[in-house]
Amino acid sequence: MSEIQNPKSKIQNPAAFQPKILAFLCNWCSYAGADLAGVSRLQYPPNVRVIRVPCSARVDPMFILAALQRGADGVLVSGCHPGDCHYLSGNLVARRRFALLKTLLEEAGFETERVHFSWVSAAEGGRFAELIREVTEKVRAMGPAQQLVKRL
Amino acid sequence: MNDVTSVVLQIRETARRLLDEGRVELVLGFEAGPIALRNAPCFVRNAGEAERLTWDRSCGMNLAVFLNGNPRRIAVFAKGCDSRAIVNMLKERRLARENLVIVGVPCRGMIDRGKVERLVGGAEIDSARIAGDTLVVVTGSRRWEWPVEEVLRQSCKSCATPTPRYDDLLLEGEARPPAAEEAAAPQPDRVERWARFQAEAAKCIRCYACRNVCPLCYCRECRADQAGPRWIGTSPTPSDNALWLLMRAMHQAGRCVDCGACVEACPVGVDVRHLFKRLEREVRERFGYVSGADPNEKPPLATFNMDDPEDFITNV
Numbered sequence: 001m002s003e004i005q006n007p008k009s010k011i012q013n014p015a016a017f018q019p020k021i022l023a024f025l026c027n028w029c030s031y032a033g034a035d036l037a038g039v040s041r042l043q044y045p046p047n048v049r050v051i052r053v054p055c056s057a058r059v060d061p062m063f064i065l066a067a068l069q070r071g072a073d074g075v076l077v078s079g080c081h082p083g084d085c086h087y088l089s090g091n092l093v094a095r096r097r098f099a100l101l102k103t104l105l106e107e108a109g110f111e112t113e114r115v116h117f118s119w120v121s122a123a124e125g126g127r128f129a130e131l132i133r134e135v136t137e138k139v140r141a142m143g144p145a146q147q148l149v150k151r152l
Numbered sequence: 153m154n155d156v157t158s159v160v161l162q163i164r165e166t167a168r169r170l171l172d173e174g175r176v177e178l179v180l181g182f183e184a185g186p187i188a189l190r191n192a193p194c195f196v197r198n199a200g201e202a203e204r205l206t207w208d209r210s211c212g213m214n215l216a217v218f219l220n221g222n223p224r225r226i227a228v229f230a231k232g233c234d235s236r237a238i239v240n241m242l243k244e245r246r247l248a249r250e251n252l253v254i255v256g257v258p259c260r261g262m263i264d265r266g267k268v269e270r271l272v273g274g275a276e277i278d279s280a281r282i283a284g285d286t287l288v289v290v291t292g293s294r295r296w297e298w299p300v301e302e303v304l305r306q307s308c309k310s311c312a313t314p315t316p317r318y319d320d321l322l323l324e325g326e327a328r329p330p331a332a333e334e335a336a337a338p339q340p341d342r343v344e345r346w347a348r349f350q351a352e353a354a355k356c357i358r359c360y361a362c363r364n365v366c367p368l369c370y371c372r373e374c375r376a377d378q379a380g381p382r383w384i385g386t387s388p389t390p391s392d393n394a395l396w397l398l399m400r401a402m403h404q405a406g407r408c409v410d411c412g413a414c415v416e417a418c419p420v421g422v423d424v425r426h427l428f429k430r431l432e433r434e435v436r437e438r439f440g441y442v443s444g445a446d447p448n449e450k451p452p453l454a455t456f457n458m459d460d461p462e463d464f465i466t467n468v
Contacts, residue, residue: 065395082458083458089456096438096453099434103430103464104398105398109343117464134466148391
């Protein structure tokens, strides 16, 4: 399967694998945090594709599996810190769900370094950039995703 | 296999009584099936038919699946695992409790037909019977024998409630001792785990027998059948099969009671019970929730605790 390289990589580092990471960010906290990183002109790897959701609880485990099936090298889901959910308890319900998904993937032998969950608040622009740096490097180290990718 | 034991007599007598008294319109149990080692579900509507009911070590199916959304007044002969499934169905309001009479049947464990089929190399099983603690099977001109304990279903060997805990009436009989908690098997490494999962997924033909026999799989439109959005492809290809198995495990997380009906129903011997079992253990250890125990306990994914563990969260 041919890799579609990020054009920037040809300029920065032609040999590096550029992972495609899908990030589900909750509108009220994590997306706002990402926005703050943007207006603050903080630099972070361009490998993330953001999907804005109203709440981390909107993220169905099947979104994550579907993303992996369609070629995402990594998936990130980020919401409000527990206790700060705009909808009061969405992130708390989501927390249980994601814990179980990660356990399931681990049990099946999937490379769980590709799937990340985090809490980033609207004021944490710097922390968002740091999170993307860490997730990108972790996923880059795993190489292109193969396990659940649909080829037929 | 169909010796008329004390349990069988109690079952027939109870069925007759419940129907004669008008307490129920329908009695759900087992009758001898067309093939050996697999009894068929039996629907008895009047006392005269009660003689059809039987009970032995081939009653593995989970009868609770027929209770789903059924408006009739029904009595069901429930093993411990069936009873656990009913508890979860009550939590999810799939049943009207007042229409149900649960008759608990102490269970010694059910035979794994799939295992027997593998042991006889796929030969057609002509007959089977239990002599003492031995299962005797005849295929063609060949006769086979194993201790019954050796050919029981895995889920029976690890059953915590061989005597049903939730019922209206409990029949008298011998039950196997409750299993000590299944020791977490030494984990093979990730590469091996993936290889094992892929091997199972490769067998799957997407017949959905597992889904169809599961009492807790009751969505009117299963995600796997939905076309808008198309969550997973319908063809039995590696990625779609993997997603089907993961999807079902995830949808059963905290709901599955490990009755083993899915493993038994699978025509090609897919066994991903370890995935379901792992999630059952996880909800117990992480959230202190025991599946199928207390009908008043909230399902684990419908609630939360401020102090739920965050060990899996990526923190920077």
